[in-house]
Amino acid sequence: MSRLLRRLLRKIGRFFAALFNVGVPLKVMLVLLIVFTGGAVALTSSTVIRNVGGKADYDEAMRYIEIKDIVEANFIDPVDREKMGQSAAAAMISGLGDKWSSYMSADEYRTYQLSSANEYASIGISILKSEYGGFQVTMVNADSPAAQAGVNAGMLITEVDGESVKELDADTVRTMIRSKLNTKFTLTVEGRSDPITVDCTRSYVNPVEYRIERTGAGYVKIDNFEAGSGTEAVKAIETMLNQNVTAFVIDIRDNPGGLVSEMTTLLDYLLPQGNLFIARDKSGHEEITKSDNMSLRMPMCVLINAQTYAEAEIFAAVLKEYQWATLIGEPTTGMTRTQHIIEVSDGSAIRLSTHSYLTPSGVDISQNGGVVPDTVVYNRAPSEVSSEEEESQSTGTTMYNDDDQLRTALTMLSTGFTS
Numbered sequence: 001m002s003r004l005l006r007r008l009l010r011k012i013g014r015f016f017a018a019l020f021n022v023g024v025p026l027k028v029m030l031v032l033l034i035v036f037t038g039g040a041v042a043l044t045s046s047t048v049i050r051n052v053g054g055k056a057d058y059d060e061a062m063r064y065i066e067i068k069d070i071v072e073a074n075f076i077d078p079v080d081r082e083k084m085g086q087s088a089a090a091a092m093i094s095g096l097g098d099k100w101s102s103y104m105s106a107d108e109y110r111t112y113q114l115s116s117a118n119e120y121a122s123i124g125i126s127i128l129k130s131e132y133g134g135f136q137v138t139m140v141n142a143d144s145p146a147a148q149a150g151v152n153a154g155m156l157i158t159e160v161d162g163e164s165v166k167e168l169d170a171d172t173v174r175t176m177i178r179s180k181l182n183t184k185f186t187l188t189v190e191g192r193s194d195p196i197t198v199d200c201t202r203s204y205v206n207p208v209e210y211r212i213e214r215t216g217a218g219y220v221k222i223d224n225f226e227a228g229s230g231t232e233a234v235k236a237i238e239t240m241l242n243q244n245v246t247a248f249v250i251d252i253r254d255n256p257g258g259l260v261s262e263m264t265t266l267l268d269y270l271l272p273q274g275n276l277f278i279a280r281d282k283s284g285h286e287e288i289t290k291s292d293n294m295s296l297r298m299p300m301c302v303l304i305n306a307q308t309y310a311e312a313e314i315f316a317a318v319l320k321e322y323q324w325a326t327l328i329g330e331p332t333t334g335m336t337r338t339q340h341i342i343e344v345s346d347g348s349a350i351r352l353s354t355h356s357y358l359t360p361s362g363v364d365i366s367q368n369g370g371v372v373p374d375t376v377v378y379n380r381a382p383s384e385v386s387s388e389e390e391e392s393q394s395t396g397t398t399m400y401n402d403d404d405q406l407r408t409a410l411t412m413l414s415t416g417f418t419s
Contacts, residue, residue, distance in 0.1 A: 318359055
């Protein structure tokens with residue numbers, strides 16, 4: 001032990017002796033110092049472990065640091081630490097095995113925010129979350145419902161139809177506005193005493209088309225499940241029922257989904273009393289959507305393909321589980337989880353699946369990899385269609401055209417081979 005340390009310990013001993021009027025031997029002081037130092041180290045270690053979430057998380061972090069140090073010390077080429085860290089973060093999300101979840105670096109997230117703001121133009125505006133609360137209008141399309149209502153770039157939207165949006169994320173606000181697209185609704189703007197009324201009824205494009213086929217079956221094409229689609233589909237079916245149609249083809253091919261409420265409107269109309277579908281979060285909390293006791297029971301086929309997504313997949317899966325319709329076409333992709341954007345403190349973000357939709361019996365469509373049709377049929381390429389079939393299209397859709405999936409459905413309905 002060095003003289004300096006001995007001298008320091010004697011001074012500490014004399015201090016304690018003077019303070020407590022007791023003699024403190026050197027050895028005791030050494031023990032006290034060791035205990036004090038060890039306790040401080042243990043307390044610091046315990047605090048660090050607790051701050052990172054527990055021993056398992058601490059060990060995980062230490063493993064990452066160890067791997068990083070090994071790479072930096074031994075890898076033959078220069079190491080880009082930032083790039084390696086970004087790759088590690090992306091790999092964590094990729095390791096979940098969920099193709100709908102992803103990691104975005106700070107730069108990627110800023111680009112995403114700008115692109116997602118500008119891609120929304122259903123009422124003719126682009127919006128971006130403001131740091132002051134609410135959403136700033138960044139662009140207004142000419143002759144759009146928003147422009148006609150007097151919405152200008154730079155305005156700060158704080159409420160949609162009287163509901164505050166200050167604490168909401170961009171995806172939620174866009175969904176709120178999408179649900180109003182065939183109606184009149186209000187936008188409350190900071191600095192204005194009266195809300196702005198936006199009239200979307202004149203610019204509304206009906207996503208539902210229908211006709212009666214030559215076989216006598218009713219055909220309903222639903223392009224999406226956006227605002228008004230559920231009610232319009234019900235109207236189309238009712239119209240054809242009044243014309244004595246006794247079988248239906250519901251075409252949801254290339255339908256990207258939309259609003260759960262619109263899909264529910266049509267399912268509720270078609271199906272009898274019971275559970276329609278279940279929304280479940282990570283904690284296991286479930287919200288069950290039910291149908292009333294009114295239903296439409298008649299021969300029915302539903303057309304699906306690989307571009308049938310989200311709410312459209314749920315629609316098809318539920319009808320199949322109820323054995324209410326025969327599904328024809330191609331397997332879907334299983335995009336039936338709800339994603340949310342969660343920001344990270346360094347400016348990056350995670351797009352993470354947070355809710356799953358299940359069928360009434362509890363089947364997770366996403367985990368199953370999508371919805372498999374009862375009868376798998378792939379349409380031929382245009383070059384494979386004969387001249388006779390092409391000529392038949394000029395007189396309208398029939399059982400004998402190049403749409404093999406529709407043709408199969410019409411054949412089944414006309415011969416009675418459906419569920």
